[in-house]
Amino acid sequence: MLNKRSSFTGGIHPPYSKGLTKAKQIELCKVPELVTIPLQQNIGAPCQSLVKKGDKILLGQKIGQPRGYVSAPVHSSVSGSVKSIETADLPTGVRFPCVIIENDGSDTLDPSIKPGKLEDFSREELINIIMESGIVGMGGAAFPTHVKLSPPSDKTIDTVILNGSECEPYLTSDYRLMIEKPDDIIYGLKVIMKILDVSKAFIGIEDDKPDAIYAIEAASKDESGINVVKLHTKYPQGAEKQMIQVILGRQVPSGGLPMDVGTEVNNVGTAAAIAETVKTGKPLYQRIVTVSGGAVREPKNLMVRIGTSFKDVIDCCGGWIEEPVKVIAGGPMMGCAQHTLIVPVMKGTSGILLFTEKEAYEREPSNCIRCARCVEVCPIRLAPLYISAHSLKGNMEEAEKLNAMDCIECGSCSYICPASRPLLPSIMVAKKAIIADRKRQAEADQHRQNKR
Ligand code: SF4
Ligand code: SF4
Known part of the structure; x- marks a missing residue:
């Protein structure tokens, strides 16, 4: 060792x-008697359902086919029959189509x-x-x-x-x-x-x-x-x-x-x-x-x-x-x-x-006291207080310049902040805005190239 x-x-x-x-x-x-299997469970492209209401299903059967290479198929965790395919809440905070399967209790393996x-x-x-x-x-x-x-x-x-x-x-x-x-x-x-x-x-x-x-x-x-x-x-x-x-x-x-x-x-x-x-x-x-x-x-x-x-x-x-x-x-x-x-x-x-x-x-947030503890604990050596401040003002370009995209979302800065500043949530908002902006720019570039 x-x-x-x-x-x-x-x-x-x-x-x-x-x-x-x-x-x-x-x-x-x-x-359980009923399982709800999301058609997207990974980073990347979602899956397309391979089954429909009423289909008989086996344990381990593939029920979702990836729509791209950066994706992974999904399989049934029980044997039984498809009750419905409907949108449901996921623990990731989004709603997404899921295959709902009634378990027949036999665990008949594919x-x-x-x-x-x-x-x-x-x-x-x-x-x-x-x-x-x-x-x-x-x-x-x-x-x-x-x-x-x-x-x-x-x-x-x-x-x-x-x-x-x-x-x-x-x-x-x-x-x-x-x-x-x-x-x-x-x-x-x-x-x-x-x-x-x-x-x-x-x-x-x-x-x-x-x-x-x-x-x-x-x-x-x-x-x-x-x-x-x-x-x-x-x-x-x-x-x-x-x-x-x-x-x-x-x-x-x-x-x-x-x-x-x-x-x-x-x-x-x-x-x-x-x-x-x-x-x-x-x-x-x-x-x-x-x-x-x-x-x-x-x-x-x-x-x-x-x-x-x-x-x-x-x-x-x-x-x-x-x-x-x-x-x-x-x-x-x-x-x-x-x-x-x-x-x-x-x-x-x-x-x-x-x-x-x-x-x-949870404590109520108060004003930043410039103690720099968030900077000391950041494992990526970012300046969370400044990135967060720019994000809260909607100034995403400045947040990007301070390498907001390198944040690994560990939450150490929020944890240590004596003023309970919403550091990680605001940095996450900045990251989302920067990604959306990059996507928009890439689409605009593509559009310009197509017109040439
Ligand atoms: S959440 Fe991001 S900014 Fe905060 S400590 Fe972790 S890596 Fe640094
Ligand atoms: S830890 Fe909190 S109070 Fe201290 S500098 Fe960072 S944001 Fe400000």
């Missing part, structure tokens, strides 16, 4: 609050699903298996994994990193996975290494998870080229650029990607999902979700079928002790607040947090 010498600049130490579920083994969540072995497949076949299985980044970003594992020919990848830091407070699904299924994680890592043709890999785990470090080390002890790296516990240790900086000492350039510095970073959950699909042929139709927070009766780590409603998942934890004042999909730093529990678990849903009034306490 490598003890990592340095840390990234900035970062914070929020209360980690993982004790509620840290010792809870992964349990199966009751499979017969085209066949087990396999890593040695049986070429690199191209492995990429195709991952693409057809609908695997996306399981850490929450939900970027299609087959795209990440297909860098352009002018990029040379020499090292792979697996992210086992799980630095978001409350969440323990990756932690439990590392303890309970370390062999799957290593198997999935070997698939990734074969695809990218690399012989060197690091698995980064924060030093507050010694038993996870022990389990992963034991599972990888006979594998050459795989090293476990013990990282300082600090948020956002799990951010890609920070992991690369700490583990490889390489700096991803502004606007660049990990492949620009010869590496790819995947979550340990993604590696385990890859192992599952290569070994069993089953596509991604379930995931581990941490259900936690002071309002939950019995906090748990649950294996949940995609499309199960938050309400059904919470019921599986005995409901709540007191009505939560805030419900979050994901972690408290980067997650999304919910206005209803009738939203489905998606491929990127790492947690469901139910906060009491005390946990969700």
Whole structure:
């Protein structure tokens, strides 16, 4: 094991609050009578439905076909029949068409699903298996994994990193996975290494998870080229650029990607999902979700079928002790607040947090006191106070000049601000406006070129 010498600049130490579920083994969540499967669950293009009302459906059957390469198909998480295809609320805060399936309770598996072995497949076949299985980044970003594992020919990848830091407070699904299924994680890592043709890999785990470090080390002890790296516990240790900086000492350039510095970073959950699909042929139709927070009766780590409603998942934890004042999909730093529990678990849903009034306490914003603490904690070395101030005045050009687009939306600045300034929300507004403006300009340029 490598003890990592340095840390990234900035970062914070929020209360980690993982004790509620840290010792809870992964349990199966009751499979509901009805699942709501969104036709978009990833960054990139949405899917087109392959089914219609009344169709009989098998467990693991592909029901959504991607409309572009940067996308991932969706599969049924139950067997049964299609009740309807309708627009529904998603935990990402949008409404989108979903396939609603009535579960027949038999879990009849699609017969085209066949087990396999890593040695049986070429690199191209492995990429195709991952693409057809609908695997996306399981850490929450939900970027299609087959795209990440297909860098352009002018990029040379020499090292792979697996992210086992799980630095978001409350969440323990990756932690439990590392303890309970370390062999799957290593198997999935070997698939990734074969695809990218690399012989060197690091698995980064924060030093507050010694038993996870022990389990992963034991599972990888006979594998050459795989090293476990013990990282300082600090948020956002799990951010890609920070992991690369700490583990490889390489700096991803502004606007660049990990492949620009010869590496790819995947979550340990993604590696385990890859192992599952290569070994069993089953596509991604379930995931581990941490259900936690002071309002939950019995906090748990649950294996949940995609499309199960938050309400059904919470019921599986005995409901709540007191009505939560805030419900979050994901972690408290980067997650999304919910206005209803009738939203489905998606491929990127790492947690469901139910906060009491005390946990969700928010102060009224006051004037900035120019203390610069937001600058000190920003892991990207941005000036959140100025970007935010420009955004609030609608001055997006100035926000762009201050590199607003490099913000990784970690929320460290908002967390530390003694004046409770709305730093991250206003920076996110600026980013959206800049993206929209760039798109408009690109369309205008295209229009001009077409006229020539
Ligand atoms: S500006 Fe962005 S990257 Fe920097 S601390 Fe705030 S949210 Fe994180
Ligand atoms: S942390 Fe808050 S109060 Fe301090 S400089 Fe930044 S925005 Fe202003």
